Amino acid sequence: MNIPEGAKHIIDTLENRGFEAYVVGGCVRDMLLGREPEDWDITTSAKPNEVKSMFRRTVDTGIEHGTVTVLIKDESFEVTTYRMDGVYEDHRHPKEVTFTPNLEEDLKRRDFTINAMAYNVKDGVIDLFGGQQDLKKGIIRCVGDAMERFDEDALRMLRGIRFAGQLRFEIESDTLSAIKRLSHTLVNVSAERIRVELTKLLISDGADRLSLAYETGLSKYFLPELDEMLSTPQNNPHHCYNVGEHSIRVVEYINSSVKEKNKPEMTIDKKSHIALAFAGLLHDVAKPVCKTTDENGIDHFRGHDALGERMSAEILRRLKFDNETISLVKCLVRNHDVRYHDCKNRGMRRITGRVGKDRMPFLFMLQRADTLAQSDHKRQEKLDILETGMRLYDEICEAGDAVTVAELAVSGRDLIDEKGYESGPGIGAELNRLLEMVMDDPSLNTREKLLGLVR
Numbered sequence: 023m024n025i026p027e028g029a030k031h032i033i034d035t036l037e038n039r040g041f042e043a044y045v046v047g048g049c050v051r052d053m054l055l056g057r058e059p060e061d062w063d064i065t066t067s068a069k070p071n072e073v074k075s076m077f078r079r080t081v082d083t084g085i086e087h088g089t090v091t092v093l094i095k096d097e098s099f100e101v102t103t104y105r106m107d108g109v110y111e112d113h114r115h116p117k118e119v120t121f122t123p124n125l126e127e128d129l130k131r132r133d134f135t136i137n138a139m140a141y142n143v144k145d146g147v148i149d150l151f152g153g154q155q156d157l158k159k160g161i162i163r164c165v166g167d168a169m170e171r172f173d174e175d176a177l178r179m180l181r182g183i184r185f186a187g188q189l190r191f192e193i194e195s196d197t198l199s200a201i202k203r204l205s206h207t208l209v210n211v212s213a214e215r216i217r218v219e220l221t222k223l224l225i226s227d228g229a230d231r232l233s234l235a236y237e238t239g240l241s242k243y244f245l246p247e248l249d250e251m252l253s254t255p256q257n258n259p260h261h262c263y264n265v266g267e268h269s270i271r272v273v274e275y276i277n278s279s280v281k282e283k284n285k286p287e288m289t290i291d292k293k294s295h296i297a298l299a300f301a302g303l304l305h306d307v308a309k310p311v312c313k314t315t316d317e318n319g320i321d322h323f324r325g326h327d328a329l330g331e332r333m334s335a336e337i338l339r340r341l342k343f344d345n346e347t348i349s350l351v352k353c354l355v356r357n358h359d360v361r362y363h364d365c366k367n368r369g370m371r372r373i374t375g376r377v378g379k380d381r382m383p384f385l386f387m388l389q390r391a392d393t394l395a396q397s398d399h400k401r402q403e404k405l406d407i408l409e410t411g412m413r414l415y416d417e418i419c420e421a422g423d424a425v426t427v428a429e430l431a432v433s434g435r436d437l438i439d440e441k442g443y444e445s446g447p448g449i450g451a452e453l454n455r456l457l458e459m460v461m462d463d464p465s466l467n468t469r470e471k472l473l474g475l476v477r
Contacts, residue, residue: 304330
């Protein structure tokens with residue numbers, strides 16, 4: 023049980039002044055599981071002003087709820103006074119909090135047993151509610167009465183599913199039953215908070231536990247489109263799962279691929295990983311709307327890529343995502359059905375120009391995951407065609423072929439200075455005409471040749 027020097031210094035300082043202090047919550051859980059904690063939270067019997075008086079650099083991050091952030095060198099630690107929560111009036115926030123000198127009172131207000139443990143070097147692990155036993159059993163169980171815990175804070179229900187995914191645990195029966203009974207109270211939780219929990223679940227090793235949000239009735243309050251997807255079968259040789267099951271499996275394959283690629287020679291940053299995961303989840307979001315069945319009973323989903331682009335953007339805006347993430351997801355959803363079976367370098371240049379050179383590797387990852395999550399009908403053939411597309415893309419990048427106006431050897435300024443163009447839409451039209459010619463023959467992309475071709 024090794025804790026950072028900064029956290030140890032804070033605990034030692036508080037104890038030397040006669041107060042109790044422990045690291046608490048998720049960091050204790052992760053240490054016991056052999057995982058690297060992301061955050062180190064500290065709980066103490068000292069009041070906020072007493073904490074502030076002991077350390078030179080502090081920030082009042084949530085002082086009304088007893089939380090002070092203590093800065094030690096380049097690290098920050100949230101230090102919170104033992105507290106009891108008052109009445110929850112909105113299924114989210116307590117009306118008031120009361121400070122208490124009793125650690126047990128502080129721990130018993132927490133959500134799950136595995137998050138209600140404290141630790142310091144002197145006392146070891148303080149586990150009053152069976153958290154270590156639940157870690158061994160691999161279960162998510164509420165502290166005390168599950169109905170009370172979820173009635174207090176509705177976000178805890180989604181957090182429970184997220185932890186089940188991240189840790190690959192099962193949700194204990196009473197806890198699961200309480201989620202089903204109180205799922206409707208999730209409407210009290212902000213889109214931003216839901217987005218955080220959903221994102222953590224989607225990029226975890228247990229993204230398949232998203233199905234629990236559907237089974238418990240939670241998803242209809244933040245992603246009703248998922249409910250439609252999970253109730254839409256795909257009677258088609260290319261598929262063996264319904265739309266929702268297929269999409270969740272696509273996310274799983276994406277996560278595996280990201281893990282494979284995150285090596286020193288190539289890493290995928292977290293923001294891109296998140297966009298990829300949501301593109302995997304939403305690439306077929308429009309299929310329930312676009313579904314038709316022919317005279318042979320075969321289902322078709324024509325136009326689902328274009329409609330899916332619009333629907334995915336609406337969903338991500340609803341979840342308060344940033345514009346950069348929305349733009350990437352829209353692009354991937356719109357182009358996920360692009361195929362390369364008849365593609366030559368000329369066609370690949372056009373596809374790359376439309377998608378973007380920097381986005382093509384993400385599209386390939388989505389398409390590979392999409393293929394692996396389908397039936398085995400022509401699977402190897404599809405993967406071989408995808409490999410062809412990836413090879414053509416590599417050739418274009420190695421050759422430095424221009425696929426956008428910005429990569430042309432001439433600019434709008436050249437057309438103004440050298441050919442007498444006036445500022446306006448005519449410049450863009452002429453540059454696009456030149457790009458079409460360069461797409462056909464990359465050797466034309468020199469300043470001299472292009473200026474000679476300008477009308």
